Amino acid sequence: MYRILTRRKLNQNVTMIEVEAPRIAQKALAGQFIILRVDERGERIPLTIAGTDIGRGAVAVIFQVVGGTTMALDQKGEGEFLSDFVGPLGNPTDVEGVKRAIVVGGGVGCAIALPVAGRLKEIGAEVHTVIGFRSREFVILEEEFRALSDKFSLTTDDGSYGEKGNVCIPLKRLLEEGGYDAVYTIGPLAMMKYTALTTKPYNVRTVASMDPIMIDGTGMCGCCRVTVDGVTKFACVDGPDFDAQKIDFDETMQRNRAYLGFEATMREKHCNLFKKEGTDV
Amino acid sequence: MYNGRMTKYPMPVQAPEERVGNFxxxxxxxxxxxxxxxxxxxxxxxxxPCVGGCPVSVRIPDFIEKISEGAFEEAYQIISESSALPAVCGRVCPQEKQCEKFCVRGIKGEPVGIGRLERFAADHHYKHAPKAERPVSNGRRVAVVGSGPAGLACAGDLARLGYDVTVFEALHTAGGVLVYGIPEFRLPKRIVEREVEHLVSLGVKVETNSVIGRLYTVEELRTELGFEAVFLGTGAGLPRFMGIKGENAKGVFSANEYLTRVNLMKAYEEDSETPVYRGKKVTVVGGGNVAMDAARTARRLGADVTVIYRRGAEELPARREETEHAMEEGVKFKFLTNPVEILTDSQNAAAALRCVEMELGAPDESGRRRPCVKEGSEFTVETDCVIMALGTSPNPLIQKTTAGLETRPHGEILADENGKTSLEGVFAGGDAVTGSATVILAMGAGKAAARSIDEYLRSKA
Incomplete structure (x- = not known):
C-alpha cells in the first residue's frame, strides 16, 4: 500500500497528489512514468511523474478526471492509500547536450512538461516555455513555469487569459528567432501533432511524450504500440518519448478512443456509487 | 492389481454448453x-520410458504405485523430489509430447493418464497436508527476479536450503505467466496463490510492484541491497506481431494484452474496472496454447471465434486437450490460412482479415513442414477483433540495463545448463534464457539454478 502524502486541486478537473514511494523518488528522472491501481478491483493506469522529493520520499503525479479510475483516485484524500504504485517506468527524456530549448505544454500535459523544463534548467540550458489551455479556468502550474523559464508565454483558446489562440502561435515566433537545439512537446495528441508540423520547416529536433493506453508498462502487453517512422514501437519500453516528426499521431488518436464507451459507463457508475456513499463528486 | 482397461478413465469435466458461460x-x-x-x-x-520423457525426470512409476496403494501423500512427496509445481504441471504440461508419449500402454490403446494422476496427487496434498515448517535460516540473501514458474521453483528450493530469499515481481500479483497468461478455466488462480503462500510460509519474501532494471538494477540488488546472488527468471513476455498492414488498428490485440485484461485484471467480472474489447466475431491468429487460451476466453465473453493457423490440424503446437476443449466449446478453425492484411473501417477499427491459403512444403529447421502461399488463393474473413498469438520474445528490461550480461540476438540471456550467466553471481533460467517454452522446462531450470546458486555460495563462504 502506498500512502498519499499531499493532495492539491490545480483546477476543477486536475488534481496533484504526492505519494510516498521513497525508492521511486530516488530513481525517477524527468519523462518517466508510474503505473498505479487505486484499489484491488482497479485498473492499472499510467501517469507521468510530475516531480519528486527525495528527502520526503514523495513522488508527485497530476491527473485529470476522465473515467472511473481517475474519479476514484480523485476521491482519495491525504493519508489514504493506493493499492499499487509501480515505477519509475519508461526512458527518461533525453536532454543531453541541449543548450537552448523550447518546452511546449498543453493542458494537463503541463504536469509532465514542468519536470522536463526543470531538468533542462538543471543541466544549464536556456529554457523557453509555451503553455496552452482551453480557457482561464483550466490554467495550471503558471507560477512554477514562470519561475523556471527564461522566456514564458501562455495561450488560451478563447483568449480569456494570456494570448488568444493555440501554442503554435508563440512557438512559431520563438522558432523564427532560431538557435534552438530541441523542442519538447507534451500535451494532447492534436497539439503535439501540430507542434511537430510547426517545427518541421525549422529543422529542430522535436520530441513528443506519448501516453497511449497501457497495462503492464514493462513491454508485455503491446497495448501501447505507436507507429514511429513506419515501425511499431512500445511506448512503455521504447518510449514514452519519440521523434515527433516520425510519429503517426492519427493512429494513436484512434487507438486512444478504443474504450471511450466503457470509460463513460464507468464514470457514470462511479458517480452513482459516490452519490450513494454521500460524497459529492 | 493390474487393470487391463485400454483407455484412460475419462476426466470429469464441465459440459461444454455450461462452461462457455463461465470461467x-x-x-x-x-x-x-x-x-x-x-x-x-x-x-x-x-x-x-515415461521417466525419460519427463523434462525433469519425475519418478513416474513410483508415484503411480503409491497412488494405486492409496498412499497419496507419499505419491506427492515422490513428485516433489523433482518438481516444484505439481498442481500446475499436472494441468498444463503437454503430456502427450512428454511422459505419456513413451508409455507402453499407449502402443495399443491409450497411455496411462500420468498428468491426471500428478494433478490428483498434488490436489490431494493441498487438501490434507500440514503447514510447511520454516527451515533454519543460514542468513545468506538471494534475490529472485520474476515470480513465474522458474522464479517460484528457484525460490522454493533455495528457501528449503536455508537461504533468505526475496522474490521481486513487476506486476501487482505474483505468479508471472501463471496469473497473467493461463486462464482461470485451465489453471485456477487459487492454485498459484497456494504455491506463493507456501513459499511465504518457508520464509520467502515477495516484493510485488518491483520492476528490476528500473527500481533497482541487478547491480544495485547486489551492491545496495546486499544480495549475494541473483536469479533472473524474467520470462518471455514481449509479444510478437506479424508486421502486416492494419495491425495497429483498434480491435487488434496481442494475446498477452487480451489475456492480461481478462485473467490478471479480471475484466470478465462485473465489478472489474478494466475494460476488455468485446468483439462479436473474433479471429485468433496462431496455433499454440496461448492461441487456444485466447480463443476460449473470447468464447466465454460471448464471441463467435475462429482460430486461423498457417499449418494444418496435425501441426497445431497446442496441448491436445486444449484444442479438443476449444473445438467442443464451438471455436472454429481455419487451417492452412495466413492473414496478409487487416482491413479497417472509417474509424480505423478492424473490419476484416485478408488471408491467403497455404500449402505445406518440405520440413523446415523445426522439423515441421514449411507452409507456402498458394498462388491466387486470397479471400477475406469478416472480423471485428483480431488477437495475435504468435509467440513472445524475452522481456528486454534486464538485458538492456545490466552491463556485461551476455545475450543472444533475440534477447535471450546466455546461461549454461546450471543457469550460470556471463556475470559472476548472476544466474538465469526459464523463458528468459530459452525463449518461450513450457512451464515444466522453466520450473526445471529454476531448480537447476537453485542447486548451482547453492554450490556457488558454499564455495564462496
Whole structure:
C-alpha cells in the first residue's frame, strides 16, 4: 500500500497528489512514468511523474478526471492509500547536450512538461516555455513555469487569459528567432501533432511524450504500440518519448478512443456509487 | 492389481454448453477411486520410458504405485523430489509430447493418464497436508527476479536450503505467466496463490510492484541491497506481431494484452474496472496454447471465434486437450490460412482479415513442414477483433540495463545448463534464457539454478 502524502486541486478537473514511494523518488528522472491501481478491483493506469522529493520520499503525479479510475483516485484524500504504485517506468527524456530549448505544454500535459523544463534548467540550458489551455479556468502550474523559464508565454483558446489562440502561435515566433537545439512537446495528441508540423520547416529536433493506453508498462502487453517512422514501437519500453516528426499521431488518436464507451459507463457508475456513499463528486 | 482397461478413465469435466458461460475450471479432477483405478493401468515396465520423457525426470512409476496403494501423500512427496509445481504441471504440461508419449500402454490403446494422476496427487496434498515448517535460516540473501514458474521453483528450493530469499515481481500479483497468461478455466488462480503462500510460509519474501532494471538494477540488488546472488527468471513476455498492414488498428490485440485484461485484471467480472474489447466475431491468429487460451476466453465473453493457423490440424503446437476443449466449446478453425492484411473501417477499427491459403512444403529447421502461399488463393474473413498469438520474445528490461550480461540476438540471456550467466553471481533460467517454452522446462531450470546458486555460495563462504 502506498500512502498519499499531499493532495492539491490545480483546477476543477486536475488534481496533484504526492505519494510516498521513497525508492521511486530516488530513481525517477524527468519523462518517466508510474503505473498505479487505486484499489484491488482497479485498473492499472499510467501517469507521468510530475516531480519528486527525495528527502520526503514523495513522488508527485497530476491527473485529470476522465473515467472511473481517475474519479476514484480523485476521491482519495491525504493519508489514504493506493493499492499499487509501480515505477519509475519508461526512458527518461533525453536532454543531453541541449543548450537552448523550447518546452511546449498543453493542458494537463503541463504536469509532465514542468519536470522536463526543470531538468533542462538543471543541466544549464536556456529554457523557453509555451503553455496552452482551453480557457482561464483550466490554467495550471503558471507560477512554477514562470519561475523556471527564461522566456514564458501562455495561450488560451478563447483568449480569456494570456494570448488568444493555440501554442503554435508563440512557438512559431520563438522558432523564427532560431538557435534552438530541441523542442519538447507534451500535451494532447492534436497539439503535439501540430507542434511537430510547426517545427518541421525549422529543422529542430522535436520530441513528443506519448501516453497511449497501457497495462503492464514493462513491454508485455503491446497495448501501447505507436507507429514511429513506419515501425511499431512500445511506448512503455521504447518510449514514452519519440521523434515527433516520425510519429503517426492519427493512429494513436484512434487507438486512444478504443474504450471511450466503457470509460463513460464507468464514470457514470462511479458517480452513482459516490452519490450513494454521500460524497459529492 | 493390474487393470487391463485400454483407455484412460475419462476426466470429469464441465459440459461444454455450461462452461462457455463461465470461467471456472473445465477439468474437475479424478476422485480417489478413479485415481487408484487409473494408477493400476500402469504395468510397471522395466525400462520406465515415461521417466525419460519427463523434462525433469519425475519418478513416474513410483508415484503411480503409491497412488494405486492409496498412499497419496507419499505419491506427492515422490513428485516433489523433482518438481516444484505439481498442481500446475499436472494441468498444463503437454503430456502427450512428454511422459505419456513413451508409455507402453499407449502402443495399443491409450497411455496411462500420468498428468491426471500428478494433478490428483498434488490436489490431494493441498487438501490434507500440514503447514510447511520454516527451515533454519543460514542468513545468506538471494534475490529472485520474476515470480513465474522458474522464479517460484528457484525460490522454493533455495528457501528449503536455508537461504533468505526475496522474490521481486513487476506486476501487482505474483505468479508471472501463471496469473497473467493461463486462464482461470485451465489453471485456477487459487492454485498459484497456494504455491506463493507456501513459499511465504518457508520464509520467502515477495516484493510485488518491483520492476528490476528500473527500481533497482541487478547491480544495485547486489551492491545496495546486499544480495549475494541473483536469479533472473524474467520470462518471455514481449509479444510478437506479424508486421502486416492494419495491425495497429483498434480491435487488434496481442494475446498477452487480451489475456492480461481478462485473467490478471479480471475484466470478465462485473465489478472489474478494466475494460476488455468485446468483439462479436473474433479471429485468433496462431496455433499454440496461448492461441487456444485466447480463443476460449473470447468464447466465454460471448464471441463467435475462429482460430486461423498457417499449418494444418496435425501441426497445431497446442496441448491436445486444449484444442479438443476449444473445438467442443464451438471455436472454429481455419487451417492452412495466413492473414496478409487487416482491413479497417472509417474509424480505423478492424473490419476484416485478408488471408491467403497455404500449402505445406518440405520440413523446415523445426522439423515441421514449411507452409507456402498458394498462388491466387486470397479471400477475406469478416472480423471485428483480431488477437495475435504468435509467440513472445524475452522481456528486454534486464538485458538492456545490466552491463556485461551476455545475450543472444533475440534477447535471450546466455546461461549454461546450471543457469550460470556471463556475470559472476548472476544466474538465469526459464523463458528468459530459452525463449518461450513450457512451464515444466522453466520450473526445471529454476531448480537447476537453485542447486548451482547453492554450490556457488558454499564455495564462496
Amino acid at each position: 471456472s475450471e473445465v477439468a474437475l479432477g479424478y476422485d480417489e477411486e478413479t485415481a487408484k483405478f487409473e494408477a493400476e493401468r500402469c504395468i510397471h515396465c522395466k525400462n520406465r
